[in-house]
Amino acid sequence: MDELIFFINKVIVAGTVLGSIYALGAVGVTLIFGILRFAHFAHGDMMTLGAFIAYVLVGAFAALGIHLPIPLGVAVLPFAMALTAVAALGLDRGFYAPLRRMGAQPITLLIASIGVTLMLQGLVRLFFGTGTRTFFEFETKDIFRFDMSWIGGSRPITVTGPQLWMVALVVVTVLALHLFLTRSRLGKGMRAMSDNPDLAQVSGINTALVVRVTWTIAGALACMAGTMLALDVSLKPDLAFNIILPVFAAAVVGGLGQTYGAIAGGFLVGFAETLAVFDWAVFVRPFREHLPDWLATASGLSLVPTEYKLTVAFVILVIVLLARPTGIFKGLST
């Protein structure tokens, strides 16, 4: 039974957490692609920026002596999301909108987003240095242990407070996004513009507003994902390419432009990564006497060594590109 609990701790819990973060990031990437038709490379650094905004707010709250029953990192999330959304709107206004007005190709916007990613990276490290920080300087991280002795397990299933919050918030966010896209006038306008921008414009949809709403949602979700990641592990300024690759993989796997596909892709990539680096030796151990020698004594039976974790997302991406180039849900093309 302990083996199963180990599996749940290492794969189910970790995969859900990672998948939620990837899904939130991928939704932003896919929305921007759907509306503006370019792959937004600065999304990883928007996540970092959002996490650092939340970090500063937590510091401010703690300095004011505010203590809340919920983790401060979660409490400041609405404010941080609002600020990051404003920052995202500012990025669009300052850098992407002038290029769009020039009639730039999507490829030019893509290069510009690489420029933006370098600028954000430089600024974040300029102000916060390159060290690792934690949100739990002022409070302790709650850890919940679910006793499993009633089914014969000697070790508990361990979940941290931020992880529970994360799952709950992701469920709420996805539901809210679903309702927004299917029920509200603006959400329907967004879907219409993603399907056919010209038709959307002639049928009276305010496309400039749709663009602004897209950046707001993408910025807010990026902040949420970045803060969640920082709450779960630690806050590092060099998130950029370590996170943008799985996020892009998730968006492409789900089909670029497909919101639900991005969520599915996020969880698929998250679980694939945790499953690939999981050490199956745990499951071999109970049957040691009945197995051939080479298998019983083998150590490290993970499919992929941990240092190659980054490759997993990419291998999935390549398989999807080869087998079904438009993603699981049929994606857009330009």
Added chain:
Amino acid sequence: MSRRVALAYLGLAVLVVVIAMTRGVSTAMLLAAISSIYALVALGLNIQFGYGGLFNLAIMGLMMIGGMAVSNISMPVNAAFWASDGPLLLGRAIGAALAGTCLVIVAHQSWRVGVPRPLVTWLKVLAWFVGYIFYRTQIDPAAAYIEKTSGWVGGLGLPVWAGYAAGGVLAGLAAYVIGKISLGLRSDYLAIATIGMSEIIRAFVKNMDWLTRGTLTVTPVPWPVPLPGAYQEQGVDIGTSFVYGQGAFLAVTLAILIVSVILVERAYGGPWGRMMRAVRDNHIAAASMGKDVKARQVEIFVFGSVLMGIGGALLSSFNQLFDPGGYQPINHTFLIWVMVIVGGMGNSYGAVLGGFLVYMLWAMSEPVSAVIFAQVSNLTSWMGLGAIPDIDARAAQMRVFFLGFVIWLSLRFAPKGLLPEVIRRHV
């Protein structure tokens, strides 16, 4: 060459002379040698993006392959490895890989003997899985054994020229694989796929200690010309010996660069270049004229990548060091992009000019930003706010910001670059 090109290169020469007068001839030689290598890589990217319209973000990976090739070809033979059981174990791992490949090929071809289609898909998955597991059971002990007994496989002891050639060939092969997978998709997908490929190459080269020595680094990678030390033995003083040594290396890289530019310009001016422009500007029209668009794109992708591989090999050789941990997307991918964007997409002279100019400014910006930060720090101390902590690290980050800003500025205000593409009209 038009007057604009001549003027731009005259300006570049003035910059080199200014650097030589203010920072010493040796520094100017060093910067010129490294920037000529970067210019070669920028020329490769210009072929891919300027001529072919292909978005390649895998430059870092291709340069790493070049560096790995030159270190594995030109370093002296590691006798400890060849005397141990390492070659045997490695041979078995290669055998396992070949067996796995055969298994995959058999699975792929099994439809020929009447296996139903859905079953073929499952057979393929199974074959890949079994082949991979089989290879892992052989390579893991071999890698552990080599790392424990002899460190790494060592070089082949061949001349460094062979290493440069191998760097180009290996990078071309890698580009062929990348191109076969991702070309024919839209440009966004290509950008994502290539940046992923680049990170994967980095992950492998960094962690395959048995082949590349990983973080332990390979040094000293040989030079094609006598090292400064050789001149010192003949009684030349240290400063002058560096000028001689780096000057000789600069002559080698310039020769390679000039030959490449001439060949590229001749190819681009001919029917091949017109076909490539046709493919880039309107691939549907080109396809309807009977051009095999994907094959042409793979061709141009491989062609550009060969130059990047040679560039990577030259860079490792010049630094006398192959350090897999020292490769960063900023220094090896985005810097090259800035060179091509600033210099002018679709113009070889522009890309080469951008290579020299941007690298020299990038290298000189380090002391400049340090000085600026020191001034700001003095100002804040004077204002009673205290000095800036970690000032060196922060000054370095400011350069990253400006690199990004330069990308945006040139896209916004000079999208064609300093030396725009020359459209030749054949009436």
